[in-house]
Amino acid sequence: MKMTNLKSLMAGAAVFALMSSAAFAAGTWNRGANGDVQSVDPHKTSTVEEGNITRDLFTGLIAEDPEGNTIPGAAESWTASADGKVYTFKMRKGGVWSDGTPVTANDFVFSIRRVLDPATASEYASMAFPILNAEQANGGKAKLEDVGAKAIDDMTLEITLKGPTPYFLEMLTHQAMYGVSEANVKKFGNDFVKAGNLVSNGAFTLAENIPGDHIKLVKNPKFFDADKVALDVVNYIPTEDRAAGIKRFQAGEIDSMNDMPTEQLADLKAKFGDQIHITPLLGTYYYIFKTKKAPWDNPKLRNAISMVIDREQLATKTWQNAMLPGYSLVPPGVKGYTASMMSYAAMPQLDREDAAKKIFDELGISPAHPQKLELRYNTSENHKNTAVAFQEMLKPWGFDVSLINTDGKTHYSYLEQKGDFDVARAGWNADFKDPVTFLNLGHTGDGNNYGEYSNKDYDALLDKASVEADPVARMKELSDAEAILMKDVPMIPLLYYANHNVVSSKLHGFVENVMDKHASRFVSKD
């Protein structure tokens, strides 16, 4: 080893000069990614980053265009039965895996069973739960063969749902619903995901996977739309240290990043101009009350606290415009849905404070008779700043807010185990474009209903909407449900998340959308 090092030392100068032209080539997108990926097995992934990579490697039955609208993927067309319970998919003619074997309906039946198989231990098996018997099979209470997915023939897939699920097609765009090649998985077992083994049906195939360094994807010439794919190589490069990532971006080592040091947003905008993208994302940043516990069981008090929080200041000062002020649990951006905002959303901040003052007086809370409040949040500079701002905003009204900071794992395991707290920080990003992904957070017994909120009317509306066949009526019911939530405020929405993309002007076809999904197949580079 020593000898080669010595050689490389001598060759040093030459190396700088040559600084591999390939890395800067037009057909290569060096794509900064916020953190490592756990796996490239679509059935064992959960993060946004893993979504991006698996979206490049695989094509689900249904894919998405650059704006995030559904388009045909591995399935060429589909029909739904009148009752909305049975979907029939026609597989794409000539659709093949990267090894040249055809993509069949059987591969998707195998994949749906695989994601539900308890032995797969898939975190996102719930994406398949609308399918008949799926939830039971995942819980070991039904056979995988009884799950409502069957291949009528090689080219026809029939999926039977347990009830009409208007967002089922949206769910199919999630990577947990992608198909893997049955032959490939059977041949290599768990090692099928290794570079060299993995067979996929997306625009790219896996060339290298070096944790902490990079994941290299190369163009798949057998992809059905390969003619339209401009890039030859996509390198996913972890850029966890965002400040270092920005320097690499500036030097041209990477062409994009999906996060940035937002605390320097003003500087970044001055330096990089329109290469800095801050656009709405389908995600909400909120604080939860322990609604079972006095005095937080009082909706009046919760509303008053919500009123005195100056969301404009949180968004513009604390977050430097990297987030948008939020007044509803469901952020804007879902087609056909009108979010129900808090009644005081349009009120000027001073009027809100006057209204809150009356409630505090009524409840006997004042600086002379302070109310203690414990706020828990998970480690992050921005979460800390938000918590401190919250503390400062409540102080003049007689709240003695103490802050408890724990790392992410500790925070969420504490909330999940229904630990004792007054107020806790949480955030939610949509898995698919539908209001229910947010509204379920308030459903009685939902695993993420950390404040243990329970309201029969609310639950009834959500349950009604879940079997509603008419999409317009359904959206109305969901909106009515949200109105209840915004009246009770068991959780107070503070901010809507935004995309934080840094995108080189050399890249084309990178379109911002509320899901922050960017398939490399639509992108080209100068």
Add this chain to the structure above:
Amino acid sequence: MLRYVFRRLLTAIPTLFLIITISFFLMHIAPGGPFNMERGIPPEIKANIERVFHLDEPVWMQYFRYLGNLAHGDLGPSYILINFSVAELFAQSLPVSIRIGSWAMLLSLVVGSAMGVLAALRHNKFIDFFIVTLATGGSTLPTFVTAPLIQLIFGLTLKWIWIGGWHDGELAAAIGPIVTLALPQLATVARLMRGSMIEALNAHHIRTARAMGLSDFSVVVKHAMRGALLPIVSYAGPAAAGLVTGSIIVETIFQIPGVGRAFIDGALNRDYTLVMGTVILIAVFTILFNFLSDLLYALVDPRVRYD
């Protein structure tokens, strides 16, 4: 001597065993597990995951299962980077850390010692003050300051080096981390060397050597330096163990795939097997390097004999 080596290696086993046991239980005391996420997962799904990874068993059972696997040389699968086993992750990350660490160690030993000797020889002259100032600066500037500075100056402005990434270990990628890691060590070595060298130069045997008319070179290198090296030898052992098992800060800022990154990612994600593997790795290296530095001690100092 052989008996001593054998004895030392034998005592390493209970030490390792203790380290493994304590770390294992400490790690399981930390709240949360590898599968606690921002979004909660349905209880049935969680049960499936825990069953697959044996997390549903009592901790003592998991402990014996781990020891059993370890006895067969199996460090287990990573819970978080599920495409890889812990051994595979080390096969990939350890060479990176060793390469950077050993170059940093070599650099700091050679340059640091030279600076220390020079300062001692010019005791209380300008060059001495200069080196002391430099060394103090070097050991007080934390790596999270020097690393971004190096990136800024040599990467972004001069474009001599890669700002981040490993790039198959080419020099333009490795030099930044190496220098960043070496600087504080180099400063410490220089200060240690200067101190012990000043002391050695004032010793009786050096005066005798000079009186006997030996050349300056011979006095300094053969007689004074040999004794002055002792503190460096005892310092270098543990320092080397720390360097070759990776630096979290340097590896994160320069975005290189070494053991340090694996360790911190593992700890934050409660990747139990990866954390245990890293603890064992660091323990083995620490024991080994301490042992080597003790052996070296005997070579340098004729008064030290092991039997």
